[in-house]
Amino acid sequence: MNLSLIDPFVLAQDYPDTLTEKLRSGHATCLRFNRKGDYLASGRADGTVVIFDIETNGVARKLRGHTRQIQSLSWSRDGRYLLTSSQDWKCILWDLNDGSRVRTIRFEAPVYIAELHPYNHLLFVASLFEDQPVLVDVSSPKPIKRILPSAPFRPPPPKGEEVDPAVAAKQAAQDAKHSTCVTIFTALGNHIVAGTSKGWINIIETQTCTTIHSTRLCNGVVILLRLASNGRDLLVNSSDRVIRTILMPDLSQLGIELEPPNIKLQVEHKFQDVVNRLSWNHVTFSSTSEFVTASTFMNPDIYVWERSHGSLVKILEGPREELGVVEWHPSRPMVVACGLETGCIYTWSIVTPQKWSALAPDFGEVEENVEYLEREDEFDIHPAEEIHQRRLDQEDEIPDVITIEPHNKSHVDEEMESFCMPVLLDISDSESEEDIVAVGPGTMRRRSPGAGRDYANAGADGDKDTAGGRNGTSRGQKGRRR
């Protein structure tokens, strides 16, 4: 409702420029907005998941169940379910209506990234540390895990040609070295995009769990894959210090107009810092996928590139610490990132100046002086009743006070976003910002040692890890993925 009143120049700004907020609840290690953009989930080093309300910047819910650092978060489409994966070899699907656990899924390895199917919150794909990625169906209490292939797709040899057994054996040996580091669903969820340790991108059919296409993108490890909200652009962060944007083929046309051999993953842009040879911790698209943003390794800056020309438009500065996960708000020009040292969540957005003409309606903001012209009847004196009556007679409009104009949003969105998280009145927010005090550049200590730690005692073995994470040694765990 406020769009008609807001300065169009402010609305026209696409990307944030100033550090505006600092959220804190424990040591956050990963972040994810829900689709609507009113809640931000943050996973902490101690395994707690904290849901922030973006409107109030307050804690909306805390979910306790993991005992080690949270690795990834994934919201269901309607915002009711949240899938968390952790280094404690578990994934938990939470129901945010009451904060209960819908499913707890155990694996035989720490989980890198788990992502929910875009339309089915009981299906997710998880990539595991030094293990095969799995597609997990949790519609029944006992999860059904299907192993996804990591080996790149080899086109079948042309008919009549024999494959040399030696070549085949060599290929098989090479294929065995591939391990999948990251898996995400495509926009419709019919396919899974997987990035391997050898720099390959595999497209796997969800239904059959078979690879239908593979492309070699680079030499390094594929660290992160992100799909834009329109589903057509893929963002790849790899260990060769280059961020690539890829135009995805329309996979819904498979079998109609598009045949699997014709799939092409076309690199659109390569973003890199040629001078400093920076490598990138985490990357994300902007809400409209016009921009790409990345946090930098060993550097407190966040880079923002625009995609039409592929140029760097902004370096967001602010905190004096290296930033880990960076996320862009799904509809607003707002970027959040969490600091690796303190675990604080920093927010960049646009600061709008107060318009003074809004405060005093009889004042206007003019560019230059305006000549004053007296109206003919400006100082005429009329009886008060006459003025009042004249005013009343002029009120001949037909206002419609009931009808709400339909939103610009697509109907699907409105239908899906029916879930409303209940407001909890007894959120115990014991760990406020004052808990951690900076005693020097990069060094923090707790103001009251031991206080507010009881939440971490839920899992005995998680305790040590928590303490380690607070002192900044979580870098080592992060580094293992690189």
Next chain:
Amino acid sequence: MDRSTRSKRRRIDRSPEPRRASSNGFIQSPVESSSDELAAASDHDETERRRSSWNIQKVYAPKRPSRRSHSFSGSESSDELTMDADEYWRSRNRRSPTGVSAISEQGNDDEPTPIGGGDEDNDNDNDNAINGDMDDAEILAGQTYSDRSPTPVPPPPPPPPPKPEKLNYHHKFLLKGHLRGVSAVRFSPDASMIASGGADGAVKIWDTLSGKLIQTFEGHLAGISTISWSPDGATIASGSDDKTIRLWNVQTGLTSISIQGKAHPIPFVGHHNYVYQIAFSPKGNMLVSGSYDEAVFLWDVRSASVMRSLPAHSDPVGGIDVVWDGTLIASCATDGLIRIWDTATGQCLRTLVHEDNPPVTAVKFSPNGKFVLAWTLDDCVRLWNYVEGRCIKTYQGHVNRTHSLSGGFGVYGAPSGPPWAFAVSGSEDGAVLCWDVVSKKVLQRIDGHTGVVLGVDTCTLGEKRYMVSCGVDGTVRVYEETDEEEEGAEVAAAAAAAAVDDGEEQQPEEEGDEDRDTTPVPSETPVTQDENAGEPQDTEMGEAK
């Protein structure tokens, strides 16, 4: 600057044809027709582009039937359509002796969605109105068509009935229980309950259909000026002259009456003076309060702490309201200003002021959030178009010189027809007045209260529409809308019900029941808390200086 060239330039190096098409489709949609004078031509373009790009989620999602979900009324009928309908209606009446009520019943059965019906209904209405008396024949024709066509054509609904000339709210319950004047009354979000708060510091919850007292919340140290339901109906917030706001957990499904409810342990402390008006945000995560200390506070409901303080006014803030989608806050004060604030940034976006500068005591957004209704101490209620900053309607006929009255919007009209809006307010002469929003005519004047009527609220519960009012005389009165035909029976039933209710309301805490019924000023009633006795008028907000 042309839209299409712009988009081409921006996306010069990429080829996705479908995306451009879709984004253009959004931009050319007629939905966004802003009349904002701020937006100059080229800026406007840019704005449009931003807006659309923010809102488009460019996922190609599975095909779904498009549905318009957010609308109070899908059908809007033009005037000539109504004229046709009027003719049809009269002829129909002549033919069927059963009268209006029978037809409206039929209308309900045939067309279960009179509100938010959508475009199809409207089209059907149109056809039907043109065809007039051919109604039955057309239904037959429709059936014969339906045999041939693969999708059966539903029988067209009856045309919209004419706009009523008056309202027919009748007195249903007289709710007694408050020891002193009642300053605020509100229906719960699902309309099943009524909450009232008064100068005796108590919040009482009543059942809408039976008029029984469900719960009483006591804990405030001074009188209550304002109450607000949380959107889920589980919590009531009350703002009091003891400078605090308290939350109360409403326990639904209790059968025994007069259970002492418990306050939420943490009160909202921060205001330096009386809290005059509070309002929940539509999500229930924020609470907005206006106080005598001239400030407007945004509270984080979860942590009970002030999230943002708006440097609002230079006089006591009398009224607060939040628009339906939560993006705007309206506040008003006795300095005569109405300010519109952006919830997200806390900035003032507009200030509305009338030339005569009368003190503004209450403010209310229209159901669609495009207008603001404001009560001023010059016997006027004004409807403002806040985007253009103009007063577009002035409603008069009530008395409002000293007290902070409040009211709201209501809906009337036959269930099968388009809904019409009325504005309702209390009056200092003990009446409740309903005006048609467009014509400014008084649709109904309900007398009954023996003192100033401080608060009015309306609701729709099932098929019925209710109104509730409260006043300085310490009573809460519930009214039900009745059809003219059933008037006699309804009145009798209502009277009987009220009598029964009176009998049942003999609760232990009220002894001087009969006395209070006759005395207009509540100061003579027995008071439980001593500090209240000194200031009998403490919850009558916004008195003129």
